[in-house]
Amino acid sequence: MSDSYILILYYSRNGATADMAELIGEGVNGMAGQRAMLRTVAPISDSLEGLNMPEIPESGPLYCSEDELRNCSGLILGSPTRFGNMAAPLKFFLDQTSSLWLSGSLIDKPAAVFTSTGSMHGGNEMTLLSMLIPLMHHGMIGVGLPYNLPSLHDTVTGGTPYGASHVIVNDQPSVISFDESELCKALGARVARLATKIRKP
Ligand SMILES: Cc1cc2nc3c(=O)[nH]c(=O)nc-3n(C[C@H](O)[C@H](O)[C@H](O)COP(=O)(O)O)c2cc1C
Numbered sequence: 001m002s003d004s005y006i007l008i009l010y011y012s013r014n015g016a017t018a019d020m021a022e023l024i025g026e027g028v029n030g031m032a033g034q035r036a037m038l039r040t041v042a043p044i045s046d047s048l049e050g051l052n053m054p055e056i057p058e059s060g061p062l063y064c065s066e067d068e069l070r071n072c073s074g075l076i077l078g079s080p081t082r083f084g085n086m087a088a089p090l091k092f093f094l095d096q097t098s099s100l101w102l103s104g105s106l107i108d109k110p111a112a113v114f115t116s117t118g119s120m121h122g123g124n125e126m127t128l129l130s131m132l133i134p135l136m137h138h139g140m141i142g143v144g145l146p147y148n149l150p151s152l153h154d155t156v157t158g159g160t161p162y163g164a165s166h167v168i169v170n171d172q173p174s175v176i177s178f179d180e181s182e183l184c185k186a187l188g189a190r191v192a193r194l195a196t197k198i199r200k201p
Contacts, residue, residue: 024114086131108140
């Protein structure tokens with residue numbers, strides 16, 4: 001197994017973004033030279049009364065450590081769309097990455113984004129673009145999806161040149177369409193391919 005990994009870091013409350021992360025991981029693992037590492041972040045309280053940091057759960061996806069982010073060869077960041085932006089737990093995690101910014105640990109590494117969204121025109125593209133902003137501050141290289149992918153032309157739900165997206169249809173979060181799924185896998189494969197090229201030009 002390769003030592004070099006693509007970190008797929010996501011937050012998901014109801015499972016749709018987590019399902020996308022699995023598909024993206026398939027795309028990464030299909031490429032030689034990289035493996036997928038799936039990690040999540042701790043939830044924070046939805047209450048206005050303050051932050052309520054939970055205990056680390058005994059089961060479920062692992063929380064990402066600072067070292068796992070520091071040592072990745074590429075990053076694919078995923079969040080549900082919340083008011084046209086990323087969810088607070090993911091932003092809270094990123095806001096604690098100043099030491100990586102100071103050390104320049106993520107500079108020149110490829111980065112891509114994905115989102116699950118409740119409605120077709122509820123801001124999935126805005127969310128993707130805004131998720132790229134902190135990654136640009138970290139000096140990462142933004143990676144999207146090119147139009148030579150047939151699914152980018154064919155999709156009637158999610159999938160954008162800015163990253164992968166999933167639109168929940170008929171209140172069924174886990175039904176990711178064929179085209180959305182193809183684009184998730186393509187995003188994972190593209191970041192893995194570019195990460196390997198950048199490490200060994
Ligand atoms: C507070 C909140 C804000 C939301 N804002 C939006 C939004 O702006 N646009 C949209 O299409 N869906 C919105 N949704 C729906 C979520 O995007 C949807 O529940 C999410 O994709 C589910 O992802 P998950 O299964 O990974 O938790 C919102 C949901 C919540 C709870």
